[in-house]
Amino acid sequence: MAAAIVWFRNDLRLDDNPALEAALDAGHDIIPVYVHDPDGEGNAAAGAASNAWLARSLVALDASLRERGNWLRLFVGHAGPTLAGVAAAAGATSVFWNRRYEPDVEARDAAIKRALREDGLEVESFNGSTLFEPWALKTAAGGPYRVFTPFYRSAMARWSPSACGDAPPRIPPWESGPAGVLIDQLRLVPATGWDRSFWAHWTPGEAGARAALDSFVEGALHAYAQDRDRPDRTGTSRLSPHLHFGEVAVWRVVDAVESERGRVGDAHIDAYRRQLVWRDFATQLLHHFPHTAERDLDPRFERFEWTRARRHALERWRRGRTGVPIIDAGMRELWETGWMHGRVRMIVASYLCKHMRVHWRTGAAWFRETLLDADLANNTMGWQWVAGTGADAAPYFRVFNPVTQGVRFDPRGDYVARWLPELAALPVPLRHAPWRDPTQLVRVAPGYPSTPLVDLAEGRDAALLAYRRMNDARGIHESGS
Template sequence: MPLALVWFRNDFRLADNPALLAAVEAGYDPLPVYIHAPHEEGRWRRGAASNAWLHRSLQALGEDLAQRGSRLILRQGDSDKVLQALIAQSGAQAVYWNRKYEPATQPRDAAIKQSLKEQGLHVQSCNGALLSEPWDLRTKSGGPYKVFTPFYRAAMAQLKLPATGDAPASLPSVPDSLESQTLAQLGLAPALGWDAGFWEARQPGEAGAMEALEVFLDGALHGYVEQRDRPDRVGTSRLSPHLHFGEIAPWRVVQALEARRSAKLAAQIDAYIRQLVWRDFAYHLLHHFPHTVEHNLNPRFEHFNWAKASPSKLHAWQRGLTGVPIVDAGMRELWTTGVMHNRVRMIVASYLTKHLRVHWLQGAQWFWDTLVDADLANNTLGWQWVAGTGADASPYFRVFNPVTQAQKFDPEGRYIAQWVTELAKLPLPARFAPWEKPDLLQRLAPDYPRQPIVDLAQGREDALAAYAASKG
């Protein structure tokens, strides 16, 4: 049988893997390869937390391949040179991969595809990550969407899901002559074990993704609309890292949801599918407006009076020491687990960009290094949405009050108590704004800041004043 390289990138699964399936259906014996080339990702190379997940995801993929008689070839270096070397060593006649959409990797992949085709190889790239690709949908005028609701309507009207399929029961062996580096040689795993808390509730890899989906279908889905904004409860799917690393196909998730559809669950299912389409919307924006990873989509904010980031205040925000309990809880959850509840992500982002008036890029960079599901499209859209500078954005003058947000979405203060443990002894009302009870705070939580690093009312007033000035 002729050989084909199957270049794994952000698609670490064997089921529903279009590139792998296309190679097998075309009659090739697949040679699975992963190329570690962080230098080709520009400024937005994977952060430390994301690398920790990648290490375990590659390990799981390697084990899954070995169980089927194949193996994962690991190499590092320039992607084009590594592919050329593998082609020369194996005699491969084709190369398959699933597409990536980041500004740095798209032109690289286009150049590699052109070069390989000129050599006479068959080259095929596939959609392995999205329900609709960034160029699939256009407005009536032919341009890209900037508002989510019409994008969502168009996406649902044109939605065509691929068929799902199990992972191959067996795969051809990879010739022993093809050498592979060890996973340890890629240097992805943290040396000091600071990621221990990441794995208490999550299992990287395809099996972990499938299990997370089943847990969601049997549990949180049944109250998703009501519970998804509650960080004190398991009300979300927890699929984000698995989707980001391609350990599960989004269309498998949709089809699993549709298989459960009933009158009782219809609203829950529709709400979750809407979130998957929001993810597609993020990639749509990234493709059409690649400059937004570092610049405002709304040009009016290019001259907005952002405050100079105080190193001490920025550090306090990063480490959960702001004196605002819900903000500190979110940032400590992130530091410990590599994830943060989505509602709390909005709260901490609003606090940084509004109350501290720090440019959203500072927050995006911190999330990039500390989130296991750090995704350039979603990270950019999320930060610009909260900051009021992006597509379909929450207006800048919408300033989240972190106290009332905590009271609404963590009404029993359990999330705060879980992550800001020094406040667990405070009675419930004081847990939301402990500076209002200074004597109680001093007696029961002496190690917690006496006051927030910025007065909430003053921070809001300054943000609105800066916004008003920018309008003039």
């Protein structure tokens, strides 16, 4: 009997796990390993909130393995030498893993694969996380897509998600080799206890992911197309952290959703499938345009006059004290739960990049630190989309008005009242613009800012002026060269 290391990464599940399946199919005993290697993951390393999720997900994975007669070995250090060391000490002949596509991780993994093969090990990697790997869909010219709609069409033309496969009841263990360290030694949990309030809202791990999927399919899926933009309702799947950590395979999500097509109707199923394809699009973009994690995809914006974020102002945005209720509600939802509704992500990002004219990188960094689902590809695409600097982006001159957005997507102000209870006593028409009646605002919520951090009309005008100057500068530059 031979042993294989199955290196778990962002695929923290036993069902539908191609690397695990391949190792079992080859008849190996299994050494499940997780290596905490933030340095090796570069700009894709998890932020504080995601690390807190990761700790719980690893514990859940270990428990599932133990139910099947095995256990998870944890290590801290550089992944390559760690895996080589474990393989040598345990006498393993193979190492299997599922691929990640963040550029820094891809580079590290390619080097690890080469080195382990040079050591004489069999090394295989698989697709465990996307419907289409970043190189699977190409434009007619053979290049990557920069625009979503043709990418989506191409995905639909080749739509054939993988079949699902449950893990076997027993995963044969391999006893020898290092036992690894205890979960606390990974130091993943914030020392301040900031994450404590998250867990009333989330259950990390494969069972939690399954429960979230079941509840979505039974509930919100039935109105997804109309409710997905409504932060005042549970209108979306809330699967994003589970998908980011691979606690459920995306093709199992597709399977569960598609199986309801007859009952739920095409509009909802198709709208949901489209969002899952956006996820693949983001992965594809980052893979082919790796610089976009730091720099604008649209190079014109290298000349844009972003303002230097003042600490005080930035802190008011981060902590939900801008005086614009929909923004503050979103930022407080994020701080309390580690998640923010997608529509509200767009509104808070727009306010930062346009009204405050702060570079999207600053906002993306805060999201990376505070989102449980922080994902380099989705986060980068989301911020660049809103900022107007990215692929297929909302043009910069389209500036979201947070009051109009609030009234449209949170018509009774319930979302605002939930996250800003101090404003709940205001009548509905004032909940999205409390500064319109300062007397009432002071009486009801004396501690809430009496005016917006940046006046909406002035901020918009200044943003548009900066945009025009960027374009004019380009004109001068181009005619002068």
